[in-house]
Amino acid sequence: MLSDAEKKLYSRQIMMIGEEGQERLKKSRAVVAGCGGLGSPIINYLAVAGVGHIRIIDMDSVELSNLNRQILHWHYDMGKKKVCSAGEKLKDINPFITIETIGDRITDDNAKELLGDADVIIDALDNYDTRFLLNRIAVENNIALIHGAVHGIHGQMTTILPGKTPCIQCIFKRKPPKELFPIIGTTAGVVGTMQANEAIKYLLGEEDLYTGRMVVWDGKSGTTEELKISRNPSCEICWSCSEK
Numbered sequence: 331m332l333s334d335a336e337k338k339l340y341s342r343q344i345m346m347i348g349e350e351g352q353e354r355l356k357k358s359r360a361v362v363a364g365c366g367g368l369g370s371p372i373i374n375y376l377a378v379a380g381v382g383h384i385r386i387i388d389m390d391s392v393e394l395s396n397l398n399r400q401i402l403h404w405h406y407d408m409g410k411k412k413v414c415s416a417g418e419k420l421k422d423i424n425p426f427i428t429i430e431t432i433g434d435r436i437t438d439d440n441a442k443e444l445l446g447d448a449d450v451i452i453d454a455l456d457n458y459d460t461r462f463l464l465n466r467i468a469v470e471n472n473i474a475l476i477h478g479a480v481h482g483i484h485g486q487m488t489t490i491l492p493g494k495t496p497c498i499q500c501i502f503k504r505k506p507p508k509e510l511f512p513i514i515g516t517t518a519g520v521v522g523t524m525q526a527n528e529a530i531k532y533l534l535g536e537e538d539l540y541t542g543r544m545v546v547w548d549g550k551s552g553t554t555e556e557l558k559i560s561r562n563p564s565c566e567i568c569w570s571c572s573e574k
């Protein structure tokens with residue numbers, strides 16, 4: 331049940347989704363992997379929307395070179411674990427929700443425990459090794475995964491529904507090499523906000539999602555393009571799982 335304060339806090343969105351929708355968000359558990367450029371807007375918007383339980387996972391600490399885009403972290407946070415920096419602010423951003431912070435790397439050993447109970451997993455990572463692991467756990471446990479990635483002034487997003495849509499392995503086949511890539515903060519802001527929007531829609535049970543297509547943001551022209559994406563019948567991650 332929503333308290334009177336919660337009804338007031340969310341009143342402008344309850345006009346759209348009803349108290350039932352708001353209660354649905356309150357009961358939801360979102361796991362956000364990554365608390366940097368993409369994670370900052372994602373976590374912020376999930377929190378203000380009233381997603382009741384948000385688990386944020388990131389092993390890194392705040393560095394000066396993060397601050398052109400990682401808007402949950404401020405100058406006085408330098409050296410703190412990113413999850414602590416974010417967690418402290420989120421308590422003030424929305425005291426009605428539960429924030430769980432995990433300052434650890436996602437590995438084969440802990441991935442099931444960290445991700446397996448999520449209603450939705452959100453990929454706010456900057457590396458493909460962990461992204462592929464996230465994808466495998468999402469597929470094996472039939473959990474929706476909202477993928478987002480950024481580079482420079484370009485970004486992309488798609489929603490993966492295991493067994494129904496292409497998974498990350500279908501799309502990328504092999505991992506791009508690790509690199510220190512350029513990035514302007516607004517790219518992460520746009521793509522992260524699209525991911526948060528998609529997660530909220532999914533948690534509310536809406537079916538009109540970015541599935542089977544990748545939206546590509548071009549910040550230079552300020553436009554988006556949609557690419558059709560298909561499942562790969564030889565994908566060793568999602569195809570075999572869906573046939574089991």
Ligand SMILES: [Zn+2]
Binds near residue numbers: 500501566567569
């Ligand atoms: Zn696949």
